[in-house]
Amino acid sequence: VIYAIEDLVPDCRDMLRLKWPNDVWIDRHKLAGILCEATNGNALGKTRAVVGIGLNRCVDFAAAGLDERDLGKAVSLHSIASTVPDELCLVDRLRHYLLELADMFSTTDKPASKSGLALLLPELRRRDGLIGCPVAIELSSETICGEAAGIDGSGRLLVCLAGDRIQPFTSGRVRLI
The missing domain is CATH 2.30.30.100 (SH3 type barrels.)
Incomplete structure (x- = not known):
């Protein structure tokens, strides 16, 4: 999600952080949330992951009837960036990175050190918005x-x-x- 946003919204480059386990922050304000759920094996015994991404792209919180108490510290991309990508461009970039992740987590022809979380850890740690807090x-x-x-x-x-x-x-x- 961070890479997709940064590709399309250069204003946000190197400003996005992760709030463990599933939020994307900018200046400690929630810009996006990610939920993942593993499904039980299908008829072939394969487990699949369902990924839901909520991104505040162009949200008018006041028009939605939400105030500070309802929002917590949410922020919308349109309020912090000079340009906001259209939905299809954003979905395309998200799809690109999700497919890269799927390949990273595929262990069929790779040792564990060359797949999955091991490859992501340096970047996850660099983007950790909670460390020291x-x-x-x-x-x-x-x-x-x-x-x-x-x-x-x-x-x-x-x-x-x-x-x-x-x-x-x-x-x-x-x-x-």
């Missing part, structure tokens, strides 16, 4: 506070807790504190 991880039964310490090799959020203990998280709602 005080965060609260809201789980179903508790909230854990600490300082975001990066993303590990499995894609988990690392949080430094009291006593400099690092705890990885695979899920949870993350908010800045």
Whole structure:
């Protein structure tokens, strides 16, 4: 999503960050969200991923009846960029990068070190918008506070807790504190 936006909106180049696990930020304002869900194997036993991308391209929040409390810290691309790509160009760029990702995660003819998350980690870490920030991880039964310490090799959020203990998280709602 970041690459697609940067290709088409040079104003945003090197300004977009990831808020683990699935948001794209600009200046700590949510520009996009990504949800992925794995489907159970089909008749051939293959698992597929369904990817949903929500991008605030030209959203008039006031006209939609949303105020600051409803929005949190959402922002629309048209309010921060001098040019906004049309929908089809954006979908085309997103498709291009999603197909690249699908190829990266295909392990049929590649060793693990040459596929999947291993190839993405340096860029994910460079784009990490949470690193060094005080965060609260809201789980179903508790909230854990600490300082975001990066993303590990499995894609988990690392949080430094009291006593400099690092705890990885695979899920949870993350908010800045």
